[in-house]
Amino acid sequence: MPPPLLETQNLGLCLSGRWLFRNLTLSIPPSSFVAISGPSGVGKTSLIRILARELSATEGSINSCLHHGQHTSMIFQDLQLANGASSLTNALGGCLARHSSLRTLWGFPVHEKAKAMEWLTKFGLENKARQWASTLSRGERQRLAICRSMLSSPTLLLADEPVASLDSDWANRTLDILKYSQKERGGSLVCSLHDEGQVQQFADFALRLDWESPTQWTWEKISRSDG
Amino acid sequence: MNKQDLPWHSRFDLLGVTFLLFLAASLGALPSIQGSGRDLDYWGNLSHFVARFFPPDWSIFERTMYGLLETIQIALVSTLLAVILSFLISLGASRNVAPGWVLWPTRMLLNIIRTIPSLLWALLAVVIVGSNSLAGVIALTLYSVGYLAKFFSETFESTDLSSQNALKSLRASPLQAFQYGLWPNARPIIWSHCLWMLEYNVRSASIIGYVGAGGIGLHLKLYAESADSWNKFSLVLLCILVIVTVLDFAGEKIRKSIRDKLEGTPK
Numbered sequence: 001m002p003p004p005l006l007e008t009q010n011l012g013l014c015l016s017g018r019w020l021f022r023n024l025t026l027s028i029p030p031s032s033f034v035a036i037s038g039p040s041g042v043g044k045t046s047l048i049r050i051l052a053r054e055l056s057a058t059e060g061s062i063n064s065c066l067h068h069g070q071h072t073s074m075i076f077q078d079l080q081l082a083n084g085a086s087s088l089t090n091a092l093g094g095c096l097a098r099h100s101s102l103r104t105l106w107g108f109p110v111h112e113k114a115k116a117m118e119w120l121t122k123f124g125l126e127n128k129a130r131q132w133a134s135t136l137s138r139g140e141r142q143r144l145a146i147c148r149s150m151l152s153s154p155t156l157l158l159a160d161e162p163v164a165s166l167d168s169d170w171a172n173r174t175l176d177i178l179k180y181s182q183k184e185r186g187g188s189l190v191c192s193l194h195d196e197g198q199v200q201q202f203a204d205f206a207l208r209l210d211w212e213s214p215t216q217w218t219w220e221k222i223s224r225s226d227g
Numbered sequence: 228m229n230k231q232d233l234p235w236h237s238r239f240d241l242l243g244v245t246f247l248l249f250l251a252a253s254l255g256a257l258p259s260i261q262g263s264g265r266d267l268d269y270w271g272n273l274s275h276f277v278a279r280f281f282p283p284d285w286s287i288f289e290r291t292m293y294g295l296l297e298t299i300q301i302a303l304v305s306t307l308l309a310v311i312l313s314f315l316i317s318l319g320a321s322r323n324v325a326p327g328w329v330l331w332p333t334r335m336l337l338n339i340i341r342t343i344p345s346l347l348w349a350l351l352a353v354v355i356v357g358s359n360s361l362a363g364v365i366a367l368t369l370y371s372v373g374y375l376a377k378f379f380s381e382t383f384e385s386t387d388l389s390s391q392n393a394l395k396s397l398r399a400s401p402l403q404a405f406q407y408g409l410w411p412n413a414r415p416i417i418w419s420h421c422l423w424m425l426e427y428n429v430r431s432a433s434i435i436g437y438v439g440a441g442g443i444g445l446h447l448k449l450y451a452e453s454a455d456s457w458n459k460f461s462l463v464l465l466c467i468l469v470i471v472t473v474l475d476f477a478g479e480k481i482r483k484s485i486r487d488k489l490e491g492t493p494k
Binding site: 052071074076134149 | 387389394396397399402412413415490
């Protein structure tokens with residue numbers, strides 16, 4: 001079995017006196033799609049934020065097994081776009097880490113722009129590239145946030161409800177694109193989903209958190225006939 | 228809880244109380260307004276004075292246009308200088324950028340600058356650099372910095388920081404996160420403030436000439452002080468009115484479209 005991208009040891013989170021989950025020991029295998037599911041408020045967002053190191057766990061540890069040059073990106077639920085900048089500029093935010101501040105002071109390299117346009121096109125935003133992010137609809141903003149994260153070519157992509165505000169057609173297309181783009185570069189996708197149908201259709205593994213008991217989480221391998 | 232259960236004072240919110248205070252204070256101030264005590268024919272004086280405004284004397288139209296041009300040039304240059312200075316100073320006056328020991332002195336400085344009216348800045352500048360349009364530029368630049376730097380710092384403080392943080396989490400440098408995360412959100416608002424300041428400066432630049440700081444104000448002073456020139460005076464006023472109205476109208480249109488665009492009406 002290939003080495004995992006990320007491991008957790010007995011992870012637990014206690015918020016305002018209530019344990020959301022405890023003793024969570026996982027390993028995220030490479031080239032996999034891990035879905036986190038469970039009812040609203042069960043701690044899906046918190047767990048993803050902990051994995052992204054945006055939030056500290058109450059107990060336990062996280063061990064990143066990424067090599068040099070590999071990294072994690074996160075797609076936030078509240079999107080966090082720059083409203084007064086064009087869709088293209090927002091998407092290009094994903095490539096900033098690859099260039100120095102001096103290089104990006106007067107604009108972006110041509111090849112990055114081309115790559116950003118590719119992503120915008122994949123997500124049906126090619127005609128909105130010059131529009132301010134504030135003028136996009138909620139679903140378009142969601143897809144734009146995904147483009148930005150994908151442009152950073154993450155090995156591990158953490159996504160908090162990435163398809164929550166998309167119609168079912170775009171939701172399926174988006175999960176499909178995310179899954180295969182990640183697998184193509186040997187990366188993984190961890191995302192919270194509330195639709196069981198999507199979990200069954202796309203995920204390789206499902207982590208289900210339990211509302212009643214923080215230790216009763218389950219890890220399930222989802223077998224599909226298409227392999 | 229129905230209405231009777233509420234204590235009597237709950238009907239007075241801040242708005243109501245301040246309005247009542249304002250009303251009481253204004254009425255209390257009425258006795259201080261007194262005439263000269265002489266028996267003057269107010270309406271007669273007014274109509275006699277206003278009558279001398281008409282018809283405006285169009286023979287000085289060309290000269291007035293040159294004066295207006297200089298006024299607008301003073302406003303443009305001083306606004307540009309003020310924007311540059313204000314941007315730097317505003318970083319020092321923003322709670323989320325500057326540390327406390329920079330913050331309070333900067334804000335104090337801005338308060339002091341704002342306390343001095345533009346006409347006084349103009350007088351000071353005329354004393355220092357002489358009676359010319361440079362004095363006007365210096366005066367309006369200083370005056371504008373007091374306001375613009377305050378507006379800018381308030382903009383930086385109230386801007387949504389989430390996109391800046393998102394870019395940081397995508398491993399952008401602090402400068403990149405500012406440039407592509409915070410700045411795009413602040414820029415439209417800052418630009419609105421700049422336009423407002425430009426409008427304001429055209430208005431101010433029209434009057435500072437009165438104390439010798441260049442622009443159309445000098446014409447106003449000359450016509451007001453020479454005998455029987457009120458019809459020339461009125462033409463100058465008319466021209467200023469047109470310019471200010473056009474600027475006001477254009478500025479409002481631009482600011483509204485910026486605001487609409489930023490608040491986002493999905494198309």
